[in-house]
Amino acid sequence: MADGLVSLVVESLGSMAIQELSFLVGVKEDLEKLSHTFEFLQAALIDAEKQQVKNELVKNWLGRLKDVAYDMDDVLQEWKVVIDGCDDGTGSEDKVCSHSFPPCFSFDRASFHVKIGRRIKAISARLDQIKEDKDRFIFREIREEGGAIESDTMETSSLIDETGIFGRDPDKEIIVKQLVSEGSSNEENIPVISIVGMGGIGKTALAQLVFKDERVKKHFDKMIWVSLPHDFDVRRIYLAITKIRGWSGSLEELQFILQCGVRKTQFLLVLDGLSNVDEARWEKLMISLKGAATGSRILVTTRNVNVTKLFSMTLMHELKPLFENECWSLLSSRAFSGGRRGDDGGVLESLGREIVNKCHGIPLLLKTIGSALRSKKDVQDWLSVLHEEIWDWDSLGAEKIAPALLVSFHDMPKHLKQCFAFCSIFPKGHFIEKDKLIKLWMAQGFIPQRGRGEMERLGGLYFDDLMGRSLFHFIETDEGGDAKYCMMHDMIHDVCESIMSEYLVIQEKTPKSDLTKARHASWICNWDVEFIPSFIHKASNLRTLLLIGWSKIHSISHRFISSLNHLRALDLSGSRIKKLPNSFQNLKLLRYLDLSATEIQELPEFVSTLCLLQTLKLNHCYKLRKLPKGIAKMIKLRHLETEGTCLEYLPKGIGRLTSLRTLTKFILGGERGCKITELKELNFLQGKLEITCLNRVASRDEANEAELEKKQNLQTLQLSCQRSNLEILVESVVAQEGVFEGLRPHTNLRDLIVSDYIGRQFPSWMEDCSSYSNLTKVQLSYCRCKQMPALGKLMSLKWLEIKAMFEVRQVGSEFCGNSYGGVTRTFPKLEILIFESMEIWEEWKLNVGAGSIPFLIQLSISFCKKLKALPELQHLTSLQELNISSCPILCNRCQRAGEDWNKIGHIPNITIDGMKIQ
Incomplete structure (x- = not known):
């Protein structure tokens, strides 16, 4: 804006x-x-x-x-x-x-x-x-008071339950009954249930509500959600169902994989936002899904009633506008989300019901207007919304509700308007990653920086505020429950496009005049494309260019890069680029560069001259071996992402990048690369840090200089050494024990991963239950210790995975926790316990008594060939799932009739070598 x-x-x-x-x-x-x-x-x-x-x-x-x-x-x-x-x-x-x-x-x-x-x-x-x-012109002079909000007290409502849908219970029941009905035993085609209605009426929200229903989850073996763009792309649907990324084979091969995947499987496939599809393409999809189990269903949401004529249909359900009382309930739930209406509550309700009448029963309008009203505290503010001229405008297309969405848009402060407007460069139906979006906002200067202030934190508050205004929907969360992906509603996208001429989704039919005006753009790549088309070269004023999707693009021309001197953000991920042209060094204003999942082998030295670069994403560049030696010059770099790469080491001088917030892999280089001491000044690191090749650290004193205890924003720490088949010397064992002891992390740590550790005992800090009260997940693999650490003492541990501890023969009391009044309280919050590939493990002498492991839900044991018996499980009253596989001695004993099952008969799901017992 x-x-x-x-x-x-x-x-x-x-x-x-x-x-x-x-x-x-x-x-x-x-x-x-x-x-x-x-x-x-x-x-x-x-x-x-x-x-x-x-x-x-x-x-x-x-x-x-x-x-x-x-x-x-x-x-x-x-x-x-x-x-x-x-x-x-x-x-x-x-x-x-x-x-x-x-x-x-x-x-x-x-x-x-x-x-x-x-x-x-x-x-x-x-x-x-x-x-x-x-x-x-005649403009009213209005000055927005205050600047961008920068405190944690920013009013947001990201915690509003998006599933709190009003007035749709009868609709939901109709759809659920159709989905879980037994159906005909001789169904030749998979029945399709379609939810039909105008934009903003709540089709997607209803489908989500059905998708999350427990009856539906229990009924289907497999559930797939596919969000569709306006063009029906069979390949895209295949990839979404099979969850294959970067497929390079033919459509026929992909079709075969899909057929194998759904064969004899009772599945639910949701096609959200289906608009235009011809009979041939629909039939191609149906053929691919043949062989699925009887009872499989397809649920479609669409605005176009004509689309439903293609379906072998059991139901076409038309979604109607909400009734007045339901409308008021929805709007007031947003407007008064804090629960307080103040002294003017009665007057506000009267005004609110008048506003409701202008929304014509459309949930999208009610949510966005209600969210806008939440920040308005007095009667005059509500009156201004009620009398907005924009209610009467109808110049934004056939949908008359579209102009009213601008009430919410114009209500936003300017720092949010530009952040939200930027989202219109993503294609309709595109999943927008929160972390990526914030880094793109940073690249454009939308998020202010005050000294060494956390722009990322402030960007997160901006995102949450936009979520609270109901301008995004369909959130996917990460393991911690935080928002990870969002999507802009099609109608809101239309409104943005109508007034944001400088934001563009580039297609073949895009007028060339629009390209010259564009400042921010995305281009939807097709897999068969091998070159960036020449017409995009006309977009010479671009500040942002994102390549969306996977492609066979294998090179970037000098001419193309030379036309993009204004770029702040460039995303070339998902292409087959092998090298960068020399003209790349001319992109001096570049702040965001994403080369993830490309075939680049070595990052050229001139990349280090891009001295404004804040974000460098190299995730899953599986051929990448080296970074520029001069990377220490990139002093403004905040995020260096190298997950899934084969880097041999990090260059010397990485410790000078004191602005780094993300450093996914810290690969020690011995004489050629960086030393662990370079971590000393990187105290702003956050998220995950993986330190590899720790066998190259000489002593505990050297490890101490990394000062991991000062990295208070790290949530996940992974420590690993290089695996070797050579004989391990006693001196090496002692040295590594000292090194790991010196790598004591900050007590805020939540996840710990240790692999390929050759010490005979784990570092003492791993058992420090008083200090590491935030630790919720621990994974140990390929470690040489003969005895398990006392992880039962960790009071917040929820997930524990033990893998390939080849020298552990017995698990016993050392694995337990603290004793209270003579009663052992082992793993007080543990929910998931996994043992895998414990080759010589024979005995599990854990004394599981009353009060021990009280919240364990899942126990999995696999490839433990010598394990003889399980501990007594009858006291584990919360256990819901027991999985045992490739444990011949244990499986043989468990399969004997009678006695063992009587002890663990309370466990509802028991699977032995892939066979469900109960």
């Missing part, structure tokens, strides 16, 4: 860097004038953005202003590269180094200063004309 963009420019114009610019190039008066003019125009932007919906002249005027603001921001950022430069590692104070100049800096400094001065004067002249043209 123009207001947010202008705010960024005004802030930059007032910075110390620009004061230095005015001194160097002699344009101080021009800069001051620009700043004042931008501030003057800013007061009219809130009203202008509302008027642009129905006034094309206002929209054009705003477009010109945004173009000028974008160009001014480019000038300021290019100068920022010059004054910040790249740290060459020498400590020199002269940071203006020649290799850091953007492409327009091809001459000496004096020449560059002259060019910058000319550009500033030209921009000033354009802005003067825009200011003069403003008098042709």
Whole structure:
């Protein structure tokens, strides 16, 4: 949005860097004038953005202003590269180094200063004309009070239960009964149940409600949810069902895999958002699903009733608008989510019911308007919403409810508007990853940085606020229950597109004129595409370019990169790129680069000259072996993601990147690469840290210098050594025991993974139950210890996985926890316990008494060939699932009739070597 963009420019114009610019190039008066003019125009932007919906002249005027603001921001950022430069590692104070100049800096400094001065004067002249043209319109001057909210007290409602749907219980019951009905025994085609209704009526929400119903979960062996774009893509559906990524084979081969996967399986397939499909493509999908078990069902949501004529259908359920009382319940649940209505509660309810009448029973409108009202505290605020002119506008397409969605949009503060508008570059139906989105916002400067403040934390608050305003839906959460993925509703996407001309989803039919105007874009790749099409080269003003999907693109041309000098964010993930062209070093304004899942083998040295880069994603680059030696120059790098790579080591100097928040793998390099001491200053690390090749650390003293105890934001720590078949010397064992003892982490740690440890005893801090009260998950694998650590003492441990402990013969009392009044309280919160590949494990002498392991839900034991018996399990009253496989002695005993099953008859799910016993 123009207001947010202008705010960024005004802030930059007032910075110390620009004061230095005015001194160097002699344009101080021009800069001051620009700043004042931008501030003057800013007061009219809130009203202008509302008027642009129905006034094309206002929209054009705003477009010109945004173009000028974008160009001014480019000038300021290019100068920022010059004054910040790249740290060459020498400590020199002269940071203006020649290799850091953007492409327009091809001459000496004096020449560059002259060019910058000319550009500033030209921009000033354009802005003067825009200011003069403003008098042709009548804008109310509205100034937003305060800036971006930066505290944890930001009012959000991300905790609102999205499944709290009003008035849909009867609809849900109808759909569920159709899904779980026995059906005909001679069904030739899989029955299709379709939910039909207008946009925003709640089709997806109802389908989600059905999908989560316990009766449905128990009825089907397999449940698949596929969110569809407007084009029915059979390959995309196949990949979603089979969960195969990056498929390079033919469609016929993929079809065969799908047929094998669903054969004799009773499944539910949800196709959400189905719009256009012809009979041939639908029949192709049906053929692929033949062979599934009787009782399989397909659930479709669609706006297009004509689509349902293709189906072998048991039900077409038309979703109707909500009744008035249901509408009020939904709106008030959002508007009064805090539970307090204040002294004006009665008046607000009266106004709210009038607003409800304008929403015509459409849940999407009720949710977004109700969420907007939540931040409005008095009667006047509610009156302003009720009397918004926008309720009467109908210029945004056939759906009359679309304009009303702008009430929520215009209600947002400017820092949220630009973050939300950015999301329109993702295609409809695309799952938007929260973490990625925040890093893209950072790359565009949408999230302010104050000193060493946590932009990521603030970005998370922005995301939660947008979720609380019901502008995203269909959240997928991570293991910790935090939001991981979101999706923008199609109608909200339409509204954004209608007023955001600089945000674009590029397709073959996209007009070339739109490409020249675009500042942020995505391009949906098809698998068969081998080159980036030449027409995208016309998008020379792009600040963001995301390649969406998997493709066979194997190279990036010099010409293409040379046309993208303004880029802040570039995503080439999922392609087959093997190397980067030299022209890449000209992308000096780049802050976000994603090369994940490409075939790149070595990151060129010139990448280290991209000194504004904040995020470098190299996940699953399985051929990548080396990073640039000069990576220490990238002092603004905050996220270095290398999950799933085959890097041999990290370069020396990585410890200078003190802004790092993400460093997924820290690979010790011995003489060639970094040492563990380089972790010392990286105290802002957060999330997961994997330290590998710990056998290259000489002593406990050296390990102590990593100062892991100061990394308070780390949640997951993985410690591993290189596996070797060579004879292990006693000296090596003692040294490694000392090294691991010196790697004591901060007590905030939640997950611990230890692998390939050759010490004879685990470090003492692993059993420190008083310090590590936050530890919830532990995984131990390929460790040489003969005795298990006393993990039963860890009071918050929920998941424990023990794998390939080849020298453990007996598990006994050492595995237990604390004793209270003579009663052993072992693993007080453990829910999942897994043993795997314990080759010489024979006895489990754990004395499981009353009060021990009270919350254990799942116990799995596999490939433990010598284990003779289980401990007494009758006291494990919470145990729901027992899985035993490839344990011949134990399985033979468990399969004997009578006595063993009488002891554990309370366990509802017992599986022995893949056979369900009860």
